[in-house]
Amino acid sequence: MxxxxxxxxxxxxxxxxGGRRPTELAMAIVATMILSSCxxxxxxxxxxxxxxxxxxxxxxxxxxxxxxxxxQFMNGNYGLAEKHFRKAVELRQDNAEALMGxxxxxxxxxxxxxxDRAYNQLLKxxxxxxxxxxxxxxxxxxxxxxxxxxxxxLEARAASPGDETIEANLALLDRS
Numbered sequence: 001m002x003x004x005x006x007x008x009x010x011x012x013x014x015x016x017x018g019g020r021r022p023t024e025l026a027m028a029i030v031a032t033m034i035l036s037s038c039x040x041x042x043x044x045x046x047x048x049x050x051x052x053x054x055x056x057x058x059x060x061x062x063x064x065x066x067x068x069x070x071x072q073f074m075n076g077n078y079g080l081a082e083k084h085f086r087k088a089v090e091l092r093q094d095n096a097e098a099l100m101g102x103x104x105x106x107x108x109x110x111x112x113x114x115x116d117r118a119y120n121q122l123l124k125x126x127x128x129x130x131x132x133x134x135x136x137x138x139x140x141x142x143x144x145x146x147x148x149x150x151x152x153x154l155e156a157r158a159a160s161p162g163d164e165t166i167e168a169n170l171a172l173l174d175r176s
Contacts (some may be wrong), residue, residue, distance in 0.1 A: 137149045
């Protein structure tokens with residue numbers, strides 16, 4: 001998969017060469033909306049999973065598990081999603097998209113120790129990208145660590161000004 005920019009200027013996952021099946025595109029868009037922001041259900045509708053091309057993977061043997069992980073996450077089945085993301089990571093340890101999903105699942109399951117491990121591995125694979133830092137900030141928010149959350153979210157905002165997901169997470173933090 002690769003990330004392209006649609007007419008709205010927002011990033012969309014798809015196949016290289018422009019050939020996208022409608023169901024594949026729909027699943028990618030919905031997964032995009034859910035995973036990256038790691039927001040609670042009150043803000044989830046504005047969430048998006050926006051891996052940069054460095055996070056997207058193509059020709060990957062772990063793709064089936066990655067797709068199943070996204071589907072299960074979308075349906076709120078975080079335990080099943082974790083199983084599929086973990087398997088995708090086991091098959092390909094440099095699969096940044098699977099690592100992002102795995103960390104998000106651990107956050108949702110309250111397994112912050114495992115989320116930290118996944119985020120640390122993700123940082124080694126993909127670097128300190130705004131989407132990753134945003135998710136790390138949201139993870140701190142879930143733990144009740146507001147000062148750490150704010151610091152990370154402000155770092156993400158500085159690297160990606162005007163990003164709606166980051167702004168939504170900061171607003172959520174301000175409301176709490």
